[in-house]
Amino acid sequence: MSTITIILIVTLVVVLWIVGAYNRFVRLVNQAKEAWADIQVQLKRRYDLIPNLVETVKGYAAHESSAFENVTKARAAAMGAGSATPAAQAQAENQLSGALKTLFAVSEAYPDLKANENFLQLQKEIGDTEDKIQASRRFYNTTVMTLNTAVQSFPGNVIANSFKFAPMDLFELTAADAAAAEPVKVKF
Amino acid sequence: MDLYAQRTSNIRRTWALVLGFLVVVTAVGYAISWYYGNSAILYFAVIVAVSTNFYAYWASDKLVLSMNRARPATREEFFDLYTVTENLAITAGLPKPKLYVIDDPAPNAFATGRDEKHAVVCATTGLLSVLTRPELEGVIAHELSHIKNRDILLMTVAVVLAGFVAIVADIFLRMSLHGGRSDNKQGNAVMMILAVAGIVLAPLAAKLIQFAVSRRREYLADASGALLTRYPEGLASALQKISSYNMPMRRANHATAHLFIDEPFGKPEGGKLAWLERLFSTHPPIQERIQAILGTQTSS
Numbered sequence: 298m299s300t301i302t303i304i305l306i307v308t309l310v311v312v313l314w315i316v317g318a319y320n321r322f323v324r325l326v327n328q329a330k331e332a333w334a335d336i337q338v339q340l341k342r343r344y345d346l347i348p349n350l351v352e353t354v355k356g357y358a359a360h361e362s363s364a365f366e367n368v369t370k371a372r373a374a375a376m377g378a379g380s381a382t383p384a385a386q387a388q389a390e391n392q393l394s395g396a397l398k399t400l401f402a403v404s405e406a407y408p409d410l411k412a413n414e415n416f417l418q419l420q421k422e423i424g425d426t427e428d429k430i431q432a433s434r435r436f437y438n439t440t441v442m443t444l445n446t447a448v449q450s451f452p453g454n455v456i457a458n459s460f461k462f463a464p465m466d467l468f469e470l471t472a473a474d475a476a477a478a479e480p481v482k483v484k485f
Numbered sequence: 486m487d488l489y490a491q492r493t494s495n496i497r498r499t500w501a502l503v504l505g506f507l508v509v510v511t512a513v514g515y516a517i518s519w520y521y522g523n524s525a526i527l528y529f530a531v532i533v534a535v536s537t538n539f540y541a542y543w544a545s546d547k548l549v550l551s552m553n554r555a556r557p558a559t560r561e562e563f564f565d566l567y568t569v570t571e572n573l574a575i576t577a578g579l580p581k582p583k584l585y586v587i588d589d590p591a592p593n594a595f596a597t598g599r600d601e602k603h604a605v606v607c608a609t610t611g612l613l614s615v616l617t618r619p620e621l622e623g624v625i626a627h628e629l630s631h632i633k634n635r636d637i638l639l640m641t642v643a644v645v646l647a648g649f650v651a652i653v654a655d656i657f658l659r660m661s662l663h664g665g666r667s668d669n670k671q672g673n674a675v676m677m678i679l680a681v682a683g684i685v686l687a688p689l690a691a692k693l694i695q696f697a698v699s700r701r702r703e704y705l706a707d708a709s710g711a712l713l714t715r716y717p718e719g720l721a722s723a724l725q726k727i728s729s730y731n732m733p734m735r736r737a738n739h740a741t742a743h744l745f746i747d748e749p750f751g752k753p754e755g756g757k758l759a760w761l762e763r764l765f766s767t768h769p770p771i772q773e774r775i776q777a778i779l780g781t782q783t784s785s
Contacts, residue, residue, distance in 0.1 A: 335575070425568045432575040439578070 318456040325444040329465055332437035333383075336468075339430045340375070340390065346426060347372050347397075350419045354400065357410035364396075364403045371396040383466065390430075397423065434468045441465045488708050488717070491777065495705035499639070499698060506646050506694045513650050513687045516680045517657060526656050534649040542641040546583070546598040546605040549744065553736055555585035555607050565618055569625050570606060577629050577713055582606045591734040592616070592727045595744040596628035597637055604632045609734070616723055623710060623720025624746060630709035636702045637744075643698050647691040654688045692765075699767040707778050717778040724778075728771035747771065 351365050358364075371393040378389035401420065404410050411417075445464040448457040456462075486494065518524045541548060549555075560567040567584060574581040582596070582604035592612035598604035606628050616624065631637065661681075711717040727747050734749040748768050763770070 332578075421564065425572075428568065428572045429575060432572040435576045436578050439576075 315456060318453055319460060322444075322447065322453075322457060322460070322462045325440070325447055326462065326465075329437065329440045329444050332433070332440045336430065336433045336437055339426065339433045343393075343423065343426045343430065344372060344376055346419060346423055350400070350416075350423065353413065353416050353419060354404055354410060357407050357413070358404065361400075361403050364400045367396040368393070368400050383468070387468070394427070438467050441467050486780065488712050488778075491708040492705060492712065495701055495708060499701050499705070502694055502698045502701060503639075503643075506643065506691070506698075509687060509690055509694065510646050510650055513653055513684060516683055517653055520657075520680055521660075526653060530649050530652040530656065533652055534645045538641055538645045538648060542638070543599055545637060545641075546603050549595070549597045550585055550605065550607065553587050553607070555587045558584040558586045558608075563613065565621060566608060566613060566625075569618065569622050570629075573622065573626050573629055573713060577626075577633055579604070579629060579633060582629070582632060584608075586610060586613070587736075589735050591732055591749070592730055593734060593749055594624050594628055594746045596631045597744055598632065599637065600635075601632060606632075611730070612727070615726055615730075619716060619719040620723035620726065622714050623716070623718075623723045626710035626713040627706045627720060627746060628710075630706040630713065631702070631744075634702070634705060634709060636706065639702065640695075640699060643695045647688070647695045650691040651688040654684050657684050696765055696767055700769045703768050704774065704777060707774055711778050721775045721778050724771050724775050 347368065351368060354361070355365060371389070375386070375389040375393045378386045404416070441464075447453050448462050448464050514524075514527050517526055558566055563584070563586060566586075570584055571581050579601055582598065583606075585605060585607040587607060587609045589609040590611040591609060592615050594606070594608040594612055596604065596606045606625065608624070612624070613621070707720060710720055714720070724747070734745075745768075748766065
C-alpha cells in the first residue's frame with residue numbers, strides 16, 4: 298500500500314477513536330446527571346409524606362410543638378436548599394432526617410399513636426423512602442465512579458482534558474454531616 | 486480474593502468454558518462433515534437446536550411462571566419483597582422486574598426473562614417466611630445480578646450448543662446403525678474409532694460444560710449481589726438457612742432447575758459418587774458459596 302493510504306487509514310482510525318471517546322463521555326455525564334435528578338425525585342417523595350405524618354401525630358400528641366416545628370422548618374429549609382450546591386442540600390437533608398428521627402422518638406411515648414394504622418403505614422412508607430433515597434444515592438455514586446474512572450484513565454484523559462470533561466463529586470458525608478451520623482440520644 | 490477480583494475471575498472462567506464449548510462443538514461439526522463428506526446434518530442440527538430453544542428464551546418469563554403456578558406479588562400483600570426489589574433495582578440501575586410468588590414451603594427464588602425490560606423475579610412463600618429483611622436483600626440482589634449479567638441469555642446459548650451436539654450425535658448414531666458410510670473416506674481405523682468415540686461422548690461433554698457454566702454464573706451472581714448490597718453476610722446467612730431445608734420443591738423441573746437460587750430437587754447425598762453428582766449439579770455446594778462470599782471477612 299502507498300504511504301498516503303496508510304496515513305489516511307491511521308488518521309481515520311484515530312478520528313473514529315476520538316469520536317467514540319467523546320460520545321462515551323457525553324453518555325456518562327448524562328447518566329450521572331440523570332442519577333442526580335433521580336435522587337431529587339426520591340427526596341420529593343419524602344417531602345410529600347411529611348405533612349400527613351405531622352397531622353397524624355398532632356392528633357395524639359398536640360403539645361409536642363417543638364418536635365413538629367423542627368420538622369416543618371427543616372422540611373422547608375431542605376426544599377429551599379434544592380437549588381443550592383449539593384453539599385448545602387445534603388446538610389439540609391440530614392437536618393430533616395434528624396428532625397424526623399426526633400419526631401418518631403417522641404411518638405414512642407404515646408401508645409394510642411403507635412397503634413394508629415395511619416401512623417404505622419406512614420412510618421413504614423417514610424422508612425422505605427429513606428431506603429430509596431439511599432439506593433438512588435448509591436446508584437449516583439456508581440455512575441460518577443464510572444465517569445471519573447473513564448475521565449482519569451489513559452488515554453481517555455487526553456480527550457477529556459481537551460474537551461473539558463471533568464470528574465464529578467461523589468455523594469459523601471462531609472465533616473458537617475458527621476454530627477448527623479451520631480445516633481439520636483433520647484432522654485426521658 | 487475480594488469480591489471485585491472474584492467477579493472478574495468468574496467472568497474470565499465463563500469465557501474459558503464457553504471457548505472450550507465452542508471448540509467441542511466445532512470439533513464435532515468437523516468430525517461429522519469429514520465422516521460424511523456433507524454438512525447438511527450440521528445445518529439441520531443448528532436449525533433444530535436454535536428453534537426449539539428460541540421460543541423458550543423469548544417467552545421465558547411467561548413459561549417459567551406457568552410451569553410453577555406463580556401468582557403476582559402485590560405491594561400490599563408482600564411489602565418487604567416489593568420494596569426490597571424496587572430499592573435494589575434503583576441501586577443496580579435496572580428497571581424494576583415483575584414480582585411473583587409461588588406457594589411452596591421450600592425456600593427458593595429465581596429470576597428469568599429475556600432481557601432487563603422483560604425480567605421477572607419470583608420467590609416462594611417459604612422463603613419469605615424464614616428470611617429477615619437483610620437476608621431477603623441478599624437473595625434478591627443475587628437474582629437481580631442474574632438479570633444484569635444476562636445469565637438467562639448465556640444459559641440459553643449453552644443449552645442450544647449442548648442441544649446441537651446432542652442432535653448431531655444422535656443423527657450420526659442413527660445413520661451408522663443403518664450402515665450409511667461414505668465410501669471415499671477410508672481413513673485409518675484409529676481415526677475412525679476416535680471420531681466415533683468422540684461423537685458418542687460429545688453430548689456428555691457438552692452437558693458437563695453446560696453445568697459448569699451454570700455453576701460459575703452462580704458464583705458470579707453471589708459476588709455481584711454482594712457488591713450490590715455491600716453486605717455479604719445477608720446473602721451468606723440466607724444461603725445457610727436455605728441449605729438447612731432438605732425437602733425438594735413440590736414442582737421441581739429439570740428444565741428450570743438452573744434458574745433457582747438453590748437446587749430445587751433437594752440435596753445430593755454424600756458418599757462415593759458425590760463427586761459425580763457435583764459434576765452434574767447446576768449449583769455449587771452451598772458451603773463453598775458461603776465461604777467464597779465471606780472469605781473476604783475472615784482476614785479482618
